[in-house]
Amino acid sequence: MAEIELSTGTIDYEDTGGPGPVLVLLHGLLMDASLWAGPVAELAADHRCVVPTLPLGAHSHPMHPDADLSLPGLARLVAELLARLDLHDVTLVGNDTGGALVQLVVRDGAARVGRIALVSCEAFDNIPPGLTGRTLALAGALPPALFGLVMQQMRLRPMRRAPIAFGWLTARGDAATARWVQPLLHRGETRGGIRRDTVRVLRSLRPARELLLDAPAYLSSFTGPALVVWAAEDRVMPPEHGRRLAELLPRGRLVEVADTRTLIPLDQPAELAKILRDFATDPRG
16 A cells, blocks of 8 residues: 545555556445455456555544545545646546545546446435445434444444444455454554544535435536446445436446456456446546
8 A cells, every 4th residue: 555645634545556457445434445446357468457455434544633534525625636646548437436536526526537436336315325324424424433443343243233223234255344444443543533424424415415416417527438337236325327327428338247246356356347347448438
């Protein structure tokens, strides 16, 4: 992992380097860059993969106290990262909350983005998403210290596997989810700062609903190639939202993936890598 100092604070990111097409891959709430480890292992041979760990609850560095951690603020952070790394004609990919951020990057103009891929993500009125998101948003209403106490339950595998936690998000990724919650569980000033950041993000979810509901106004103006990849039987992100997103995007198309929950990069990494490789290298989009 490398580090970069941005206007809101320091973030970690992985950059596989290489001369191939550039993919920037965004994760969701209470996750880090390791969400994409499986697909990146497949893609890195012929693509440059840049995978930031955004301040969404599993990050290592608390952000500045005055940082804008609303979803629009985080979308601007993504755009700042692309500029600082001087990336052009990027394929911007987002799963879960990362897909909401891709939509908001498009809303802001997406100057350095050539293609987008939305992978089972928040859309329209589904934010906070499903039972999982609503439960997290309720916990985020607590003061950071109490939020940290509530999150201690995530030490237990049965709790992580419950529908109110990660149970409906991934069928096979419990080892990853156990790692992701660690930054919220321990004591210390750094951990306190991460809990503070997470609460601020969670409190921004409901206000962001109006922005995603306005997606028809801005996604329809994105003229680059666009791919929507959806878990065929997703219980958190409605499959009909995937179909609607693909219809909104002028050059959009939909691919549905079987035998996976929302976190397709964990449940079907090889299949998702193949889909993204074909998309990123197809001259027709």
